[in-house]
Each structure stands twice: as structure tokens, then as C-alpha cells.
Amino acid sequence: MASQDWFSKDFYATLGVPKDADQAAVKKAYRQLAKELHPDRNPGNASAEQRFKDVGEAYAVLSDPEQRKQYDAVRAMGSGGPRFTPGGTGGQGFEDVFGGMFGGAQQAGGAGFEDILSQMFGGGFQRGPQKGSDIAAVTEVSFREAAQGATVTLGLDGQRVSTRLPAGVQDGQKIRVPGKGRAGANGGPKGDLLLTVRVAKHPVFSNDGLNLRVQVPVTFAEATLGATIQVPTLSGDKVTVKVPAGTASGQILRVKGRGLTSRDKTGDLHVAIVVDVPRKLSRAAKQAVEELAAQLGDSPREALYKDAAK
Numbered sequence: 001m002a003s004q005d006w007f008s009k010d011f012y013a014t015l016g017v018p019k020d021a022d023q024a025a026v027k028k029a030y031r032q033l034a035k036e037l038h039p040d041r042n043p044g045n046a047s048a049e050q051r052f053k054d055v056g057e058a059y060a061v062l063s064d065p066e067q068r069k070q071y072d073a074v075r076a077m078g079s080g081g082p083r084f085t086p087g088g089t090g091g092q093g094f095e096d097v098f099g100g101m102f103g104g105a106q107q108a109g110g111a112g113f114e115d116i117l118s119q120m121f122g123g124g125f126q127r128g129p130q131k132g133s134d135i136a137a138v139t140e141v142s143f144r145e146a147a148q149g150a151t152v153t154l155g156l157d158g159q160r161v162s163t164r165l166p167a168g169v170q171d172g173q174k175i176r177v178p179g180k181g182r183a184g185a186n187g188g189p190k191g192d193l194l195l196t197v198r199v200a201k202h203p204v205f206s207n208d209g210l211n212l213r214v215q216v217p218v219t220f221a222e223a224t225l226g227a228t229i230q231v232p233t234l235s236g237d238k239v240t241v242k243v244p245a246g247t248a249s250g251q252i253l254r255v256k257g258r259g260l261t262s263r264d265k266t267g268d269l270h271v272a273i274v275v276d277v278p279r280k281l282s283r284a285a286k287q288a289v290e291e292l293a294a295q296l297g298d299s300p301r302e303a304l305y306k307d308a309a310k
Contacts, residue, residue: 006061006071006074006075007074007075009057009058010075011057011058011061011062011071012058012062014054014055014057014058015029015030015033015055015058015059015062016029016033017029019072023063026059026062026063027059027063030055030058030059030063030138033051033055034052034055034056034059034138034140034198037049037051037052037055038052038140039052049155053137053154053155053156056137056138056139057135057136057137057138059138059196060136060137060138060194060195060196061136063196064136064174064196067136067194128186128188129184129185129186129187129188129189130184130185130186130188131184131188131189131190131191132181132182132183132184132185132188132189132190132191133181133182133191134181134182134191134192134193134194135156135157135180135181135182135191135192135193135194136194136196137154137156137193137194137195137196138195138196138197138198139152139154139195139196139197139198140197140198140199140200141165141169141197141198141199141200142199142200142202143199143200143201143202143205143207144202144234145165146165146168146169146170146171146197146199147167147168147207147234147260148167149164149165149166149167149168149169150164150165151163151164151165152164152165154195156180156193157182161180161193163175163177163180163193163195165197166262166263167260167261167262167263168210168260168261168262168267169197169199170197170199170207170209171197171198171199172196172197172198173196173197174194174195174196174197175194175195175196175197176192176193176194176195177192177193177194177195178192179192180192180193181193204232205234207259207260207267208270209260209267210259210260210261210262210265210266210267211259211260211267211268211269211270212233212234212258212259212260212267212268212269212270213269213270213272214231214232214269214270214271214272215272215274216229216231216241216271216272216273216274217274217275217276218243218247218273218274218275218276219275219276220275220276220277220278222243223243223246223247223248223249223273223275224245224246225245226242226243226244226245226246226247227242227243228240228241228242228243229241229243231255231269231271233258233269234260239255239258239269241253241255241271243273247273247275248273248275249273249274249275250272250273250274251272251273252270252271252272252273253270253271253273254268254269254270254271255268255269255270255271256268
């Protein structure tokens with residue numbers, strides 16, 4: 001749902017991008033500004049904190065195609081065509097313009113300016129309880145916090161709002177938090193918080209859905225002869241994994257049930273084997289490798305050449 005205060009907010013200017021910027025440019029601008037303005041880098045700086053919130057709100061709207069379309073329509077209505085002025089001699093105010101559009105506002109039994117805006121944003125002409133508008137925001141969490149489902153706290157409209165993220169939340173996932181938006185009118189319920197989650201990268205682990213992935217180096221001997229190795233997990237312990245003899249670099253070994261856990265499902269841990277090639281060899285080691293190469297014989301690229309010629 002488009003917010004009524006979009007009339008006065010230029011999200012493109014907030015992110016420093018043109019109105020025709022594509023999603024990649026919007027994302028790049030947001031990430032740069034969010035990094036510069038993050039509260040951890042600007043402790044006690046109220047101005048930076050407010051800009052960080054504004055940047056997050058702008059990105060949450062412009063990164064969502066449907067919300068961006070609604071926002072552009074609202075802004076176009078506020079800036080295109082007749083210029084809206086406070087009214088007075090020779091000028092048309094909001095009430096005059098919308099009155100002409102809808103057959104005369106403020107007449108007895110007719111709809112006033114607030115009623116018309118209410119109709120445009122989903123409230124209709126009724127004067128009963130109306131739900132408050134939604135708030136769009138962005139939060140950044142660590143990889144581990146996203147995996148375990150952390151509680152995040154945001155400053156919204158001068159208030160501190162806390163919510164718990166579901167375990168296994170993904171980068172870019174949008175979460176609707178009921179009742180955490182703006183206050184309703186005439187006793188109506190609060191709107192919702194539309195929260196976009198950004199997940200930081202982990203130095204060891206990555207994920208594809210609920211499946212975790214980790215790259216584990218092994219020696220040439222371990223890959224060739226086979227070995228039993230210890231692999232780290234996100235929970236902090238290690239699991240034992242058997243590397244079969246003749247394992248190639250890049251081969252994936254699966255450890256069932258050691259991935260991320262959502263409400264009703266648990267993923268697996270995918271162990272990507274990386275054969276570690278030594279950069280320096282002693283004279284004896286080099287001689288041993290040369291003898292091995294002589295015994296292995298044919299080049300492993302013969303099949304490649306044959307297939308390439310087809």
C-alpha cells in the first residue's frame with residue numbers, strides 16, 4: 001500500500017540516482033550509502049542515523065517493482081499537470097483540484113479532501129475505523145543471525161520497534177510484520193511493517209536456500225588415496241566426512257541435516273572439496289611427483305580434445 005507521505009519524499013534523491021535508474025544502480029547506491037551511514041560507523045551521530053533510516057526506506061520502496069510503480073504514480077500526481085498551491089486568489093489548492101475531479105468537495109453530503117485521499121489509499125468514503133499505512137524499512141544482519149533467526153530493533157517514526165526474524169531468512173527476503181506500521185484512524189488498527197532483510201556474507205559459509213555450503217581444502221594425497229577429515233559447521237562443532245579415494249577438486253560431499261533450519265525443514269551441508277596444490281616442493285618431493293607422472297602416462301586432456309573436435 002502506498003503511503004500518503006510519498007507526496008513529499010523524493011526517494012531517488014535520497015539514494016542519489018536518476019528516476020530511470022535500473023535495479024542494479026539502485027542496489028549499488030543503497031549498499032554504498034548504507035555502509036557509509038551505518039550506526040556502527042557513526043556512533044552517536046543522530047543525523048547519520050536518520051539518513052540511514054531514510055536510505056533504508058527509499059531502497060525498500062524502489063527495490064520492489066510494485067511499490068516503485070505505486071510510488072512513481074503518486075509522485076507524478078503530486079508534481080505533474082496543475083501545480084498544487086495552498087489556495088487563495090488565483091491559485092488552486094488540493095481541495096479545489098480534487099473537488100473538480102470528484103464533482104465538488106466539501107459540499108453538503110459530499111466527500112472532503114481527506115475522504116478523497118482516504119479513498120485513493122484504500123479507505124473509501126467511510127468515516128469509521130481505518131487501518132494505518134504500512135512502513136517500508138531495511139535491516140542488515142550477519143549470516144549467523146539470519147541462520148539462527150535473530151531479534152532486530154529498528155527506529156521507526158520516533159519509536160523503537162523489535163521483531164524476530166524467522167530462522168533461515170534469505171538475503172533480499174521481504175517480511176510483513178503485522179501491526180508494526182503507522183497508527184490507524186478513528187480507532188482503526190495499525191498498518192504493517194514491510195521489512196527487507198539484507199544478509200552479510202560469511203567468510204566460510206554460503207547458502208542456497210536452507211542448504212549450507214563450505215569449501216574444504218585437502219591434500220593431493222588425501223584426494224588420491226582417500227581420507228577421513230573434520231569439517232566445521234555453523235553451530236561451531238565439527239563433523240567427520242569421508243573423502244573417497246580419487247575425489248576430484250570441486251566434488252560435492254553431502255552431510256545430511258547439517259544445513260539451515262526453518263520452521264518445518266532442515267537443509268544439508270554441502271562440502272566442496274578443493275585439492276590444495278603445493279606451490280613449493282623439496283627436491284625429493286619434486287622427484288617423487290615426476291616419477292608418479294611418468295607412471296600415470298596419458299594426459300587427462302585427451303578426451304577433451306576428442307570431444308572438442310566433434
